[in-house]
Amino acid sequence: MTKDNKGGTAGGLSRRGLVKVLGTTGIASALAGCGGRRAASDNGGGGGGGGGSTDTALTFAQWAVPQDSQYNPWNSKNFAEPRRMLWDRFMRYNIAEQKFYPYAISDWTFDNDSATLTVRDSLSWHDGTPVSATDVVNQLKLDMYTGGSLRQYVDGVAAAVTKQDEKTVEITLNQRLNEQILLSYLQPKRLVAKDSVYGEYVKRADDAGGEEARSKVISELQTTAITDPVGNGPFKFEDADTQRTLLTKYEDHPDAGNINFPNMEYLYMPTNQKRWNALINDRTDGSATLFMPANKLKQLPDHTHVGLIPRHWGLGLVFNFRNEHLAKPEVRKALAYVIDRKAVAKNSGAGTDSKLPVEYPSGLTGQFSGAIEDRWLKGVADTFEKYQPDPAKATELLESAGYAKEDGTWKDGSGAALQLDISAPAGFTDWVAGAKTVTSQLSSFGIKSQLNAQDTSTYWGKVYTNHEFTIGLQGWADYDNSYPYFHFDFLFSSTDSNDYWKVPERFEVPPLSDPSGEPRSVTPGELVTTLTESSGEAALKQIQELAWITNQTLPVLPLQEKLAQTFLTSDDWNVPPADSEKIQLYWPTEWLPRTGDWTAKQG
Known part of the structure; x- marks a missing residue:
């Protein structure tokens, strides 16, 4: 969003309205059938850990057809749910505590109208290259160039975000900004902008002679589909077909030791009804957020726990x-x-x-x-x-x-x-x-x-x-x-x-x-x-x-x-109780495996 739009998006539809349109009308057609909940165990899939576990794949659902999904976050078409485990967010936020915790950004400092961010040590891309300050600069700049909320607080994107050394980034603001507000803008960002993939767009946008030239660069970025993503999260992309996306554990992730199962899979389920039935019939292991009416909740197995997470909205x-x-x-x-x-x-x-x-x-x-x-x-x-x-x-x-x-x-x-x-x-x-x-x-x-x-x-x-x-x-x-x-x-x-x-x-x-x-x-x-x-x-x-x-x-x-329903199963998995503060996150399905709070039971 730009400051002039006051929270709107291009074309005049508000951000909130756009989210609702995409969420309700941008969903694919009916599911033709998909693999079972433990299908990944039949496909090898690599990854360590999980020896003797009763379930070798943590299974969720996704809206878009897996092989039609893409992983460029600045292209909203078919940006798929596996993104949750492919990339790390800048920070973690516990809603109950209203407190920010380090993650991809391991440290931050504020000095009136500037902020310094430090990249987490040992964080690497799935091709083995270290995550650097340049990647963070790319992420922040592309978010601003595409209308991100921080754009209104800098005078010029190219000069406002700079690399100080290999692990440190500085943001220069055009005003003093409440730390809580700045952290709220930074925390949800996923660190996606690997320099070898997105660096050219940043350089071209920085060097563009004017808004028209820059808009052409950003338009190209927003229509580019990436189908073979290079992530930095605890799981890496393996393959996708018409019914399933398979991810395998990335052993070099700093939190890999918290994870004792080798695979994650996302099954094509483009309707709420199919997702309800998948939880009822034990075909999925949970859901980040999904509204399930009372008549369906009553059909859930006893080992499916329903937590409630505030959306600060209604x-x-x-x-x-x-x-x-x-x-x-x-x-x-x-x-x-x-x-x-x-x-x-x-x-x-x-x-x-x-x-x-x-x-x-x-x-x-x-x-x-x-x-x-x-x-x-x-x-x-x-x-x-x-x-x-x-x-x-x-x-x-x-x-x-x-x-x-x-x-x-x-x-x-x-x-x-x-x-x-x-x-x-x-x-x-x-x-x-x-x-x-x-x-x-x-x-x-x-x-x-x-x-x-x-x-x-x-x-x-x-x-x-x-x-x-x-x-x-x-x-x-x-x-x-x-x-x-x-x-x-x-x-x-x-x-x-x-x-x-x-x-x-x-x-x-x-x-x-x-x-x-x-x-x-x-x-x-x-x-x-x-x-x-x-x-x-x-x-x-x-x-x-x-x-x-x-x-x-x-x-x-x-x-x-509104309180969002989140679903966790405990038949094959160790998970926190439904009323635990550990699930007060956006969202438990992506954070709990990282923190060692969603693990496979050992057989």
Whole structure:
């Protein structure tokens, strides 16, 4: 993303919208049949360890046809799941602890407007060449050239990222940046950009005479398919056919000693239903994340454990601020008092524990861990409005805004019925279930409301981006990020909020220190920008201020917070308990084998 796009992607579709379109409509056709769970043991496949183990291949699923998959991360077409074990991420992040741990980057230091990164010793590519600082420079530069979030914090990519020695990289920023924000940008990156493969693109982009010339280089990169990848992770690419990708253990990886099985395999399973059945029938050993409804969960073997991992994200109602009714804060607040978020979470969770009702509509995530009251709103939580269902308060708010209830229907000053319909992506069945609950509750209160569920691609590509909705559905936070800056940036400074919802730049809000005092004019977007440079107590106060503004203005109405289901099997494998903090990672299937917490049982 570029700064100008404020979180959007080329073509105007937001990053969150694009993820949803690709995730729902970019999936291949039905599975024709695939090898069994222990198929790799019949194929040799190399690798040490695993002697006497009851299972010699850790087996997962992949969306794309294996032999059609490719491994260039800057080409989104058919970028396949085996990437999780082929390359190492920069760092590891434990969600429960909210703490970063070294990985491919073994050390880092910060000095106001610069950062120094050190490459892990003994980390090598699968062809035996050492991973170097040049490879890290390549990774950072290509991410920035292709619109990565760090681009907005450097003045020029070519000069901003430099190799200091064979193992050290320096990033020069154009401002002081909160360490938590910078680490959040760096941590998820996989170190893919081997110099012999990607170095030419970096050099050409650095040397390009202008944006047009550079765009041609990047376009070429983004259309290049790599089918024979050279990784640096604990498993290396062996082969792929129509049904399976086979990886074999890379004995020279620094963490190879933690792994006692020789193979990993990814079976072609392009639908949720096939993945459900594979877990039920013991054809796969787990799944990073997969939503499974209650009726399917009941069919799982006892040795399949279901863990819950917070996504720091969930279903929200977004308002079209061009609508004369929704532009009024009294109406948005009235809706919050009408809607029973517990019922929405229950119905959208399909009988599972994967959806929690939002307790504090404030832009803050972490309801499941107590982080909101205990950390972000410590000392001020009681000041915030929870908007528990209260028809009397909703009535008072609507009447104060000039509406009246006649014959059971709310009407505006002209006598027209208050009609607030909800548009939804039909393919998001859990969201649709939640939206049905909302329309029912609004209608019962006397606000006319119906659900308009459109084809998923039509919703994201047209209805949502062209603000052709009254109330729409969208995630209300920046998923997989726990630090509040990212959520407030989305709510007040993103393409979604600015271009699709038309959220105003300024609001009138009473001060947090005196909630009954005279409202004052605030500009949340400016406060978000200030937060990027703040740390410690100053940052906490700014977070509380932004949470208060969100709570009082409701640019979106957060309904539920999602917990992702993750699956681990223990019949042939040693795995942590489902409630262990060890699985609070994105994702256990790629981290636990590396740390020695997912090993084969010995026969």
